[in-house]
Amino acid sequence: MIVDAHLDLAYNALDLGRDLTLPLSELRQRKGEGEETPMVTLPALKEAGVGLAFATVFVDPKAHAGRLWEEARRQVALYRAWEERGLVRLLRDGEDLKRHLEAYPRDGVLGLVLLLEGAHPLPEPEALEDLYREGVRLLGPAWATGSPYAGGNAHPGPLTPMGEALLLKMEELGVALDLSHLADEAFFQALEHYEGPVLVSHANPRALAPTPRNLSDGMLLALRARGGVLGLVPFNAFLDAGWKRGMPRLPLARFLEHKAYAEGLLGREGVGLGSDWDGGFGLESVPLGLEGHGDLKRLGDEAFLGGNWLRWLSSWL
Numbered sequence: 246m247i248v249d250a251h252l253d254l255a256y257n258a259l260d261l262g263r264d265l266t267l268p269l270s271e272l273r274q275r276k277g278e279g280e281e282t283p284m285v286t287l288p289a290l291k292e293a294g295v296g297l298a299f300a301t302v303f304v305d306p307k308a309h310a311g312r313l314w315e316e317a318r319r320q321v322a323l324y325r326a327w328e329e330r331g332l333v334r335l336l337r338d339g340e341d342l343k344r345h346l347e348a349y350p351r352d353g354v355l356g357l358v359l360l361l362e363g364a365h366p367l368p369e370p371e372a373l374e375d376l377y378r379e380g381v382r383l384l385g386p387a388w389a390t391g392s393p394y395a396g397g398n399a400h401p402g403p404l405t406p407m408g409e410a411l412l413l414k415m416e417e418l419g420v421a422l423d424l425s426h427l428a429d430e431a432f433f434q435a436l437e438h439y440e441g442p443v444l445v446s447h448a449n450p451r452a453l454a455p456t457p458r459n460l461s462d463g464m465l466l467a468l469r470a471r472g473g474v475l476g477l478v479p480f481n482a483f484l485d486a487g488w489k490r491g492m493p494r495l496p497l498a499r500f501l502e503h504k505a506y507a508e509g510l511l512g513r514e515g516v517g518l519g520s521d522w523d524g525g526f527g528l529e530s531v532p533l534g535l536e537g538h539g540d541l542k543r544l545g546d547e548a549f550l551g552g553n554w555l556r557w558l559s560s561w562l
């Protein structure tokens with residue numbers, strides 16, 4: 246099965262008003278003026294053989310200012326509603342994962358592990374207990390704009406005392422640390438203050454595309470030292486720092502260069518996929534040759550496409 250370490254499903258459904266239960270072709274027909282072409286619906290993931298995804302609870306801090314917590318709860322409730330309809334299976338522990346791996350070949354139901362992308366919706370670290378009960382098992386302390394817990398890639402700053410308390414709460418509950426989007430300073434401080442499992446759900450090597458959103462060699466090596474896995478993003482702006490919206494799509498070879506570079510530092514067992522598809526961009530912003538999840542097979546072998554994430558997840562969930 247394919248494992249995708251980063252999909253903003255609830256955000257697409259609730260903020261963009263997309264009906265993700267539709268076939269992809271239908272959702273694409275409904276695309277609005279100026280909107281990029283959608284890549285993801287639940288039936289499209291099923292057809293492509295995506296059996297597991299890390300699905301985000303991502304609350305746009307501007308759009309939902311003043312009601313961040315309520316919006317996070319609303320996104321979790323959507324995943325729960327999908328689960329009740331039999332559209333997805335939420336995986337909360339190792340037993341759930343084992344059962345999913347047995348059932349998936351028969352029923353093709355998508356397994357989800359919930360990922361809180363940016364801790365800004367948490368009014369205090371203890372609030373994580375609520376989301377944990379609902380199934381959140383992965384957490385990135387900051388999104389781009391930072392949070393009361395840590396600096397982000399577009400708003401640099403350290404890990405704060407609240408961030409340290411949050412990391413302790415995560416260790417206590419058994420929530421893995423997603424280092425994506427952290428400012429460099431906060432990235433290394435978070436590793437110092439947290440002893441549990443770590444990942445980078447979606448980022449690329451900075452050596453090939455120098456932007457603060459991508460990871461330096463030192464960060465990639467620190468991830469390796471902790472047994473973490475990196476989810477590579479087939480998004481042109483993360484593959485070429487000079488690429489802007491409206492420019493021609495990049496060749497697929499550009500992604501493969503990033504993959505080879507990342508594997509050079511992390512080993513082939515340390516790199517997987519974190520598409521981030523429809524996380525604020527669509528078809529026009531991904532490399533040529535990738536029209537949807539069905540084309541991901543062109544990017545790597547079974548270990549890259551799913552095995553590495555499954556091994557990482559089974560090691561602690």
Ligand SMILES: [Zn+2]
Nearest residue numbers: 362426447524
């Ligand atoms: Zn993101």
